[in-house]
Amino acid sequence: MIIGTPKEIKDKEFRVGLVPAGVKSLSAAGHQVFIEKGAGLGSDIYDEEYVRAGATILPTAEEVYGKADMVIKVKEPLSSEYPFLKKGLILYTFLHLAPLPELTKELLSREVIGIGYETVRLDDGYLPLLAPMSEVAGRMSIQVGAHFLEKEERGRGILLGGVPGVEHGHVTILGGGNVGSNAARVAAALGATVTLLDINLHRLAYLEDIFVGRINTLMSNQHNIEEELKMADLVIGAVLIPGGRAPKVVSKDMLSLMKRGSVIVDVAIDQGGCIETSRPTCHSEPVFEVDRVTHYCVTNMPGAVPRTSTFALTNATLPFAMEIADKGIKRAASENMALMKGINTYMGKLTNAEVADAQCIKYEELTLD
Numbered sequence: 001m002i003i004g005t006p007k008e009i010k011d012k013e014f015r016v017g018l019v020p021a022g023v024k025s026l027s028a029a030g031h032q033v034f035i036e037k038g039a040g041l042g043s044d045i046y047d048e049e050y051v052r053a054g055a056t057i058l059p060t061a062e063e064v065y066g067k068a069d070m071v072i073k074v075k076e077p078l079s080s081e082y083p084f085l086k087k088g089l090i091l092y093t094f095l096h097l098a099p100l101p102e103l104t105k106e107l108l109s110r111e112v113i114g115i116g117y118e119t120v121r122l123d124d125g126y127l128p129l130l131a132p133m134s135e136v137a138g139r140m141s142i143q144v145g146a147h148f149l150e151k152e153e154r155g156r157g158i159l160l161g162g163v164p165g166v167e168h169g170h171v172t173i174l175g176g177g178n179v180g181s182n183a184a185r186v187a188a189a190l191g192a193t194v195t196l197l198d199i200n201l202h203r204l205a206y207l208e209d210i211f212v213g214r215i216n217t218l219m220s221n222q223h224n225i226e227e228e229l230k231m232a233d234l235v236i237g238a239v240l241i242p243g244g245r246a247p248k249v250v251s252k253d254m255l256s257l258m259k260r261g262s263v264i265v266d267v268a269i270d271q272g273g274c275i276e277t278s279r280p281t282c283h284s285e286p287v288f289e290v291d292r293v294t295h296y297c298v299t300n301m302p303g304a305v306p307r308t309s310t311f312a313l314t315n316a317t318l319p320f321a322m323e324i325a326d327k328g329i330k331r332a333a334s335e336n337m338a339l340m341k342g343i344n345t346y347m348g349k350l351t352n353a354e355v356a357d358a359q360c361i362k363y364e365e366l367t368l369d
Contacts, residue, residue: 001031001032001069001070001324001325001328002031002032002033002034002067002068002069002070003018003026003031003032003033003034003068003069003070003071003072003321003325004033004034004035004036004058004064004065004067004068004070004071004072005017005018005033005034005035005036005039005064005071005072005073006036006039006061006064006065006071006073006081007036007037007038007039007061008039008042008073008074008075008303009061009078009080009081010075010078010282010299010300010303011282011283011284011300012282012283012284012300012303012304013042013074013075013300013303013306014042014043014303014304014306015042015043015074015075015302015303015306015309015310015313016039016040016042016043016045016074016306016310017039017071017072017073017074017092017093017314017317018033018035018072018314018318019040019043019045019310019311019314020045020049020050020052020053020055021053021314021318022314022318022321023035023050023053023054023055024053024054025318025322026054026321026322026325027053027054027055028054029322029325029326031325032056033050033054033055033056034055034056034057034058034063034064034067034068035047035050035055035056035057035058035064036057036058036059036060036061036063036064037057037058037059037060040310042306043306043307043309043310043311044306044307045310061081061084062084065081065084065085065086065089066084068089069088069089069090070089070090070091070092070321070324070325071089071090071091071092071093072092072093072317072321073091073092073093073094074093074094074303074310074313075093075094075300075303076093076094076095076096076097076100076103077091077093077103077106079102082106082110085106085107085110085112086110086112087110087111087112087347088111088112088113088347089110089112089113090112090113090115090324090329091107091112091113091114091115092115092117092317092320092321092324093115093116093117094116094117094118094133094270095107095114095115095116095117095118095119095344096116096118096270096271096299097114097116097243097344097345097352097355097359098243098244098245098271098272098354098355098358098359099245099271099272099358101359104345104350104355104359104361107344107345108345108348108349108350109348111347111348112345113329113343113345113346113347114343114344114345114346115324115339115342115343115344116243116342116344116352117129117130117133117313117317117342118130118242118243118270118271119242119243119341119342119344119352119354120320120338120339120341120342121242121338121341121342122338123337123338125242127178127242128316128338129313129316129317129320129342130178130242131178131316132309132312132313132315132316133302133309133312133313134177134178134179134182135178135179135182135312136301136302136305136308136309136312137179137182137267137301137302138178138179138180138181138182138183138185138186138236138238138267139182139183139185139186140301140302140304140305141179141183141236141238141265141267141301142160142171142183142186142187142190142192142234142236143186144265144286144296144301145160145171145234145236145263145265145296146159146160146169146190146234148263148287148294148296149169149233149234149261149262149263151261153287153294154261154289154294155261155262155263155294156233156259156260156261156262157261158233160187160190160191160192160233160234161190161191161192162191162192168191168192168193169192169193169233169234170192170193170195170231170232170233170234171183171184171187171192171193171194171195171232171233171234171235171236172195172196172197172228172229172231172232172234172235172236173187173194173195173196173197173235173236173238174197174220174225174235174236174237174238174239174249174250174274175196175197175198175220175236175237175238175239175240175268175274176196176197176198176200176203176204176207176217176238177198177203177238177240179236179238179240179267179268180196180198180236180238181196181207181210183236183238183267184196184207184211184215187215187234188211188214188215192234193216194214194215194216195215195216195217195218195228196215196216196217196218197217197218197219197220197224197225197228198217198219198220199219199220201219204217204218204219220249225249225250225254226254226257229250229254229255229257229258230257230258232258232259232262233259233262233263234262234263234264234265235250235258235262235263235264235265235275236264236265236267237249237250237264237265237266237267237268237269237273237274237275237278238267238268238274239268239274240268240271241271241354242354243344243352243353243354243355244271244354244355244357244358245271245272245354245358246268246271246272246273246274247274248273248274248275248276249274249275250264250274250275250276250277251276252276252277252290252291255277255290255291255293256291258291258293260292260293261292261293261294262293262294263293263294263295263296264278264293264294264295264296265296265297266278266295266296266297267301269281269297269298269299270299272358273297275295277290277291277293277295278295278297279295279297280297280298280299281295281296281297281298281299282298282299282300283298283300283303283304286298320332320336320338320339320342323335323336323339324339329343329368330368333366333368334368340366343366346366346368349364349366350362350363350364351363351364351365351366
């Protein structure tokens with residue numbers, strides 16, 4: 001199979017879809033790999049390293065797409081990349097299609113086989129390709145939230161960990177999955193007062209055991225969320241429905257409960273956000289204010305720490321990429337149900353029920369004839 005990796009073009013997205021170790025593995029298995037010139041520079045990976053691993057460097061993304069049977073990326077294609085999409089191309093990347101009807105339409109009309117990292121799912125519900133970036137984003141959410149709580153950034157002027165004799169900052173985390181638990185880990189380590197809310201009692205019990213009294217847990221319902229918003233200095237939105245649009249658990253009216261200068265970091269923004277007032281932002285302009293509350297809604301948070309994120313992501317994505325390259329998509333997906341669940345679009349068909357529901361368009365069960 002011919003594999004291509006173009007340079008990411010989303011605002012300040014410095015990750016890359018393949019590292020030299022992945023190129024070496026694919027090349028050793030007899031596959032041909034093309035990398036766009038400079039694709040790895042943001043992650044401190046140089047073209048020479050790719051060449052030594054067995055890749056061929058091409059000057060433009062158009063040439064990479066043109067040669068590739070499978071394109072391995074990090075983020076979804078932007079409009080300038082749509083013309084490069086072709087019938088039968090395997091696009092292996094984060095897609096987050098639920099809030100992106102235009103991209104969905106392009107993938108369907110161009111008959112692309114779109115595999116979303118965020119929907120590859122094991123039988124127990126675990127999301128192995130989303131997990132490493134959720135861990136990064138969860139830990140970063142406290143870091144960026146603490147920054148925007150500083151007075152110079154129009155925040156409340158709160159130090160989350162406090163100092164002796166002064167009340168510590170209060171962090172409220174909505175959702176106890178990978179993002180939420182990693183956010184809780186960092187916030188608790190800083191010394192903040194942490195409350196995590198989730199709808200799953202078994203998950204809350206597990207987190208209570210893990211944190212051994214260092215965080216508070218609550219059932220997620222409107223009453224408890226409203227009470228938490230009154231106390232919170234920093235709110236982390238970490239609600240996830242795999243593949244689907246995130247539910248709005250904080251309404252615009254509920255913002256009036258929050259303190260002036262408090263901060264929301266909506267990590268769920270990739271799937272539309274779990275705060276009604278959220279809208280996608282980028283690293284160049286990461287925040288905006290609504291009702292005196294700062295919103296941070298960057299859709300590619302891990303792109304700010306690309307060296308860590310690239311290697312964490314590719315550790316998870318490469319084994320599935322090898323299966324696809326070695327067996328072809330039909331056999332690979334037939335033999336690996338987790339990969340089968342990751343296929344969002346297939347030759348003009350929308351094969352992800354959650355995306356279909358979010359966009360009110362036709363869902364077709366995937367058949368690999």
